Amino acid sequence: MERFVFFGGKGGVGKTTMSSAYGRKCARAGLETLVVSTDPAHSTADVFDQAFDDEPQPVEGIEGLSVMEIDPDEEVQRHLMETKRALGDQVSPAMVNEIDRQIEMAHQTPGAYEAALFDRFVDVMRDADPYDRIVFDTSPTGGTLRLLSLPEFLEGWIDRLLHKRKKSVKLYERAAIGNQEPRRMMDGDPIIARLQERKETFEFAKRTLRDEAAFFLVVNPDELSIKESRRTVDSLTDHGLTVRGLAVNKLTPEPDDDENGRGARYLRDRVATERERLEELRETFDPPVVAEVETRVREVKGSLLAEVADELDVGV
Amino acid sequence: MNLAERIAHFRRVAEEWLRGLYHGMVSHPAYEKIEHEAEDQEDTFMLACFPEAFGIPSPVSYYTAELLPYLEDEFEAWERRMWNRGSLLERKGEQYHF
Numbered sequence: 001m002e003r004f005v006f007f008g009g010k011g012g013v014g015k016t017t018m019s020s021a022y023g024r025k026c027a028r029a030g031l032e033t034l035v036v037s038t039d040p041a042h043s044t045a046d047v048f049d050q051a052f053d054d055e056p057q058p059v060e061g062i063e064g065l066s067v068m069e070i071d072p073d074e075e076v077q078r079h080l081m082e083t084k085r086a087l088g089d090q091v092s093p094a095m096v097n098e099i100d101r102q103i104e105m106a107h108q109t110p111g112a113y114e115a116a117l118f119d120r121f122v123d124v125m126r127d128a129d130p131y132d133r134i135v136f137d138t139s140p141t142g143g144t145l146r147l148l149s150l151p152e153f154l155e156g157w158i159d160r161l162l163h164k165r166k167k168s169v170k171l172y173e174r175a176a177i178g179n180q181e182p183r184r185m186m187d188g189d190p191i192i193a194r195l196q197e198r199k200e201t202f203e204f205a206k207r208t209l210r211d212e213a214a215f216f217l218v219v220n221p222d223e224l225s226i227k228e229s230r231r232t233v234d235s236l237t238d239h240g241l242t243v244r245g246l247a248v249n250k251l252t253p254e255p256d257d258d259e260n261g262r263g264a265r266y267l268r269d270r271v272a273t274e275r276e277r278l279e280e281l282r283e284t285f286d287p288p289v290v291a292e293v294e295t296r297v298r299e300v301k302g303s304l305l306a307e308v309a310d311e312l313d314v315g316v
Numbered sequence: 317m318n319l320a321e322r323i324a325h326f327r328r329v330a331e332e333w334l335r336g337l338y339h340g341m342v343s344h345p346a347y348e349k350i351e352h353e354a355e356d357q358e359d360t361f362m363l364a365c366f367p368e369a370f371g372i373p374s375p376v377s378y379y380t381a382e383l384l385p386y387l388e389d390e391f392e393a394w395e396r397r398m399w400n401r402g403s404l405l406e407r408k409g410e411q412y413h414f
Binding site for chain 1: 347348354360366374377379382
């Protein structure tokens with residue numbers, strides 16, 4: 001199995017449950033495991049009944065399992081402060097205000113949140129050394145998809161910027177008369193260096209996602225969830241990432257044969273519909289169904305997590 | 317002053333004038349042209365980096381913002397050029413010396 005495992009899917013299908021259960025399974029199998037929650041509405045804390053933050057923290061009672069919750073807002077703030085510090089060091093006081101406004105504005109654009117999340121993602125993957133397995137509990141489909149398609153998109157963009165910058169610097173070098181120093185020089189140009197650095201980050205992310213990551217989709221046996229999953233599978237494939245399997249969650253349990261009350265009839269009908277949906281999932285989807293997990297009466301926590309982990313037929 | 321000195325003096329003056337003339341009519345406009353082109357390139361670079369200055373959202377403005385501290389001169393010059401520029405024709409027209 002790959003080192004990085006992603007669980008994705010529509011909101012509320014049980015991604016956190018699945019990724020926590022899988023994390024637990026890996027830890028039990030003797031792998032040093034880290035579960036990373038990237039959903040802004042963190043719920044890993046509820047599953048393990050323990051508070052987590054931006055730093056990996058060991059889970060009490062489970063050997064070899066750590067959890068971290070990424071907070072993009074914090075990352076945006078950190079990035080803002082760092083940029084401002086560089087501004088103070090570099091820029092003359094007269095220009096600071098002008099540029100400061102630009103920087104503030106850039107940190108409030110909608111893309112900032114995603115970019116920050118992406119940066120943290122890459123950081124986690126870069127500093128993966130202490131762990132044998134890292135399980136990402138991603139935010140609902142839309143956000144994650146955009147996140148995973150970012151590297152390729154951003155790489156193209158940075159390439160363009162790099163190209164333009166190099167061109168103008170080259171022209172400046174040519175425009176310098178005689179021994180006069182050109183206005184900008186290729187060597188030691190901080191802009192080119194920074195853009196290059198960014199480009200390398202994106203390349204690393206792209207490579208890692210393609211070669212060292214496995215994706216699983218969590219699906220509920222209902223129309224909406226299935227439709228959305230189909231779209232997700234398609235667009236992930238478009239980005240060159242293949243979905244390894246579907247984990248079906250929240251299946252309705254079948255009543256005993258001798259039961260015939262209203263509740264039992266309801267359950268039987270429900271089970272019949274879900275069986276059709278399961279059939280549909282098996283036949284019309286390329287990725288195989290790797291887990292069928294029944295719905296639980298109570299929230300999945302503690303010992304229930306172990307049961308769910310057993311039903312999860314995903315290799316460690 | 318003898319004849320030889322006078323000729324040498326004349327040649328020095330003529331050389332200086334010729335060099336100045338060449339610089340003013342040929343090389344300087346050429347360098348200026350290149351520099352203008354460089355500025356134009358820089359403008360498109362700046363525009364691609366900070367389109368939100370014109371209200372266009374950029375997907376990478378979060379990343380390009382970290383370049384700003386190193387772009388002080390460029391930023392100032394860019395803003396000035398953006399204000400001064402009446403039309404593209406005017407800008408391109410500037411490059412011709414008559």
